[in-house]
Amino acid sequence: MNTLFTQPLKVVNAGLQSFASNIQKVGGDVTALSWQPPAQGDVAAGLDLAALLCHPRVEQANQIAMERYLNAQPALVDVMFAHEAIPAMAERKLILHSGPPISWENMCGPVKGAIVGAMLFEGWATSHEQAECLILAGDISLEPCHHYHAVGPMAGIISPSMPLWVIENKTNGQRAFSNFNEGLGKVLRFGANNDEVLNRLSWMRDELAPALKAAVHQLGELELKPLMAQALHMGDEVHNRNAAATGLLIKRLLPALLxxxxxxxxxxxxVAFITGNDHFFLNLSMAACKAMMDAAANVPFSSMVTVMARNGVNFGIRLSGTGDQWFQAPANAVEGLFFPGYGVNDAAAxxxxxxxxxxxxVGGFAMASSPAIVKFVGGTPADATNNSRRMQAITLGGNPAFTLPALNFAPTAAGIDARKVADRGILPVINTGIAHKQAGVGQIGAGITTAPMTCFVEAIRVLAKEVQNGDKA
Structure with missing residues (x-):
């Protein structure tokens, strides 16, 4: 014991950096570990988490969910109007929005503006005031896209007359849907609803959709995973950068169109509309990812995350093992680059x-394949690579279909495990556009954000009860 006090002091510090700094100031050799209690320090949630770690039911369920995700083969098979693809839209006045459920009163400006625009487009109202009166009277149903196997960027609005990409998982026959990308500027997804926006939506319905439907039928079907994989090798991450993927899509669509x-x-x-919009492939990428994640859904006891979505107010996730239940928390701020004249105070959540x-x-998880994305969302190429590496600590494995050249062609981290997120305190990274908080202003920047930890802690609580009940059965 006496010899111990005569040796140079070497300390491993877990927790507050200030403790390590104080030791360094007096000449101590200290290794600082970035550590915090799991599950936000909630003792009960921590015990639930401990019960789920290495639990055989959870491990087996995760293996099944991951296999279903990896085996999914999304293919573009058709273009249909929403009322054809989603039967509920033919039965009542239904508008779908992005993110978890939220009431009209609590919606952000861009989503409200986009819903009003959709109602004007459908002819359900002739003014903003009339549209809002119909909503408040309960004449219009507002529900999340995810409740109907659909996804939409930003406000995410889908109304009955809008054309949809139809993506089919060839492994199980299940379909997923997304609307068409309108391009940049004054667009519905940012809440704009003037005549320019409505005229573009009408043209997309009347001319663009029939042409693309004919092209897809001429093509037969288009497998999307190989196209996305190729785009990752060409500098895309198929979320905020889709220049290569859009080009690859044009190569396949143009001969069919002709x-x-x-x-x-x-x-x-x-052709002019598609070639003028480098983000045109985004909605296809989203629908393909939705089809892959739907394949992994509803596996009892699985802790794999199958949905992450935001509505401009709250962030919501779903787990495979907890079915259709949402776990929500206020959406985190986006840190990034703003267009000239705009700043944090102008931004929607x-x-x-x-x-x-x-x-x-993909997306933020595949940023290592897209170093140029940092010119758009901020940071450095090293940051992009580090984000992809860090996500390996919170996932069930990797997807060998999607590889990252900058990481020696390692597979992208895939299969977010809610247990690992809560245990390790590492949040899923997301690169995203930033919308102005007022309807119709549009995109004002782009950056990096994360899912809130509270969502995962709440999901752990519920999953632990499910597993406990399963053990008793």
């Missing part, structure tokens, strides 16, 4: 269903 005997001026307008890409292991 074979459909459509009027030349029609084809010219369609995190918004959109596009975090389904990160849920499926």
């Amino acid at each position: 074979s459909c005997n459509l009027p030349l001026d029609n084809v010219q307008r369609v 995190d918004l959109g269903d596009s975090a389904i890409t990160e849920t499926a292991g």
Whole structure:
């Protein structure tokens, strides 16, 4: 014991950095560990977490969910109007929005503006005031896209007359849907609803959709995982950067379009619209990821996250093992780069269903493949690589279909495990656009955010009860 006090002091400090700093100031050799209590220091939740770690039921369920996700083969098979693809939209006046459920009174500005725009587009109202009166009277149903196997970026609005991409998982026949990408500027997904927006939506319904439907039928079907994988090798991460994926899509669609005997001026307008929008593939990427995650859903006792989504107010997640239940918390702020003239005070909270890409292991999880994305969302190429590496600590494994050249072609981290998130204090990273908090202003920047820890802690509590009940049965 006496010899111990005569040796140089070497300390491992877990917790507050200030403790380590004080030891360093007096000449001590200290290794600082970034550590915090699991489950936000909640003792009861920590005990629930401990019961789930290495639990055989959970481990087996996660293996099944992960296999279903990996085996999913999403393919573009059709273009349909929403009222055709989603039967509930033919039965009542239904508008779908992004994120978890939320009442009209609590919605953010861009989502409210987009819903009003959809009602004007459908002819259900002739003014903003009339639209709001119909909503408050209960004449319009407002529900999340995810409740109908659908996804939409930003406000995520889908109304009955809007065309949808139809993605089918060829492994199980289940379908997922997404609306069309409108491009940048004044668009519905940011809450704009003027004549320019409504005229564009009408053109997309009347001319773009029939042309793309004909092209898809001419093509037969288009497997999306190989296209996404190729785009990752070309500098995309298929969330905020889709330039390569859109180009690859055009290579396949254009010959089919030219074979459909459509009027030349029609084809010219369609091609000009697609080539003028580098984000055109985003909605296909989202629907493909939705199809992959739906394949992993509803496996009893699984702690795998199958949905992450935001509505501009709250962030919500779903676990495979807890069915359709949402776990919500206030959405985290987005840290990033703002367009000139805008700042943090102008921004809406995190918004959109596009975090389904990160849920499926691309987007922010694949930033190492897209170093150029940091020019858009902030940070450095090293930050992008570190984000991809860090996500390996909170996932069940990797997806060999999606590989990252910058990491020696390692598979992207995939299969977010709520247990690991709560235990290790590492939150899923998401790169995202930033919307102005007022309807119609549009995108004002882009950056990086994370899912709130509270969602995962609450999910752990519920899953632990499910597993406990299963053990008793």
